[in-house]
Amino acid sequence: MVVQCRVLFIFLGLQVVMMVLYHQGYHHQVSRVLNILSSSILSPTPANLIMKDVYSGLEQIQALNLTEDDLPSCPKSSPFLSGPLKVSFPLHLTMDEIAQKNPWVQMGGHYQPPNCWALHHTAVIIPYRARRKHLYQLLYHLHPFLQRQQIHYTIYVVHQIDNNTFNRGKLLNVGFKEAMKENNWQCIYFHDVDLIPEDDRNVYGCSVLPMHSAVAIDKFQYKLPYQTYFGGVTALRPTHYLKINGFPNNYWGWGGEDDDIASRIFLNKMFITRPPAAFGRYRMLKHGHDKGNEVNPKRFHLLSSTHIRWRRNGINTLNYKLLSKEQTQLYTNFTVNLGSSDQ
Ligand code: BGN
Secondary structure, eight states: OHHHHHHHHHHHHHHHHHHHHHHTTOHHHHHHHHHHHHHHHHOOSGGGSOOEETTTTGGGOOOOSSOGGGOOBOOSSOTTOOSBEEOOOOSSOOHHHHHHHOTTOBTTTEEOOSSSBOSOEEEEEEEESSOHHHHHHHHHHHHHHHHHTTOEEEEEEEEEOSSSOOOHHHHHHHHHHHHHHHOOOSEEEEEOTTEEEOBTTSOOOOOSSOEEOOOEEGGGTTBOSSTTOOOSEEEEOHHHHHHTTSOOSOOOSBSSHHHHHHHHHHHTTOOOBOOOTTTSEEEEOOOOOOTTOOBOTTHHHHHTTHHHHGGGSSGGGOOOEEEEEEEOSSOEEEEEEOOOTTO
């Protein structure tokens, strides 16, 4: 009570000082001070919140001395969430270093909270080719990020090994099919390798609607590039995914497949949902031109016929050769040959 009275007294005192200064002609200075105060007290932008390292506090994760059956459910909101995260990019990361920082992650990139039953069971699928540095940066951030959220998850990397043009849609279809063989996942996250989440309140669990998580990317000045944008990081329940017949297999090269997926969702009379922009923030890792992922000139034409094609081009027509399945310390790796565009 005494403390509250003091704070109130100081606050009133400050107001009196400001009023006196204002009446003595210091208008400009007074409004500057007020602006600074209001932006630092009222603005919800992350710059004003204390940003924690993505690993901070995780040393508190400890197993309980209980059998699995006796574990309690994890709380709705994880006690490890801290909001905006300080994102830094350590140089020369190795798989061993990242694994050492994540002692609870098991071979294959599996994690489940050791002290409670997770509310979310999520497969994270990363389409990949020749971006090792990006992959390591993403793994360095994503493992602790997901552990902060007390999620049961596995990270799957789908590696296109052939020399044909990159095909993101098809890689995601392969990831879905192979991940579902491993576990009865309730939620599938489709995650670009170059997007680093910046706020752990962007929880990687599915809702009743398809989710678009990458709402605010630094490359787009932390705004949506357009209203129906459905790229970068998205999530679907397996039932949503099957309803839209998965993703298109025939977008070879950059662009358009994410718009096709959005159309499939709308054509099936579903809506998308998004986290608040303050939560759905991402940093995009910089990269030069990707050889083998040239801009796809056919994308406009393909997009104009999604409504005709979606039923006979998707998970029901997917073909590929799975060359290997390997459990690394930090992820399960599916190496695939997708065939070529004329198949
Ligand atoms: C869009 C691309 C998307 C891409 C976003 C953001 C197309 C189709 C032409 C209508 N869509 O323009 O695939 O994710 O930009 O870069 O090119």
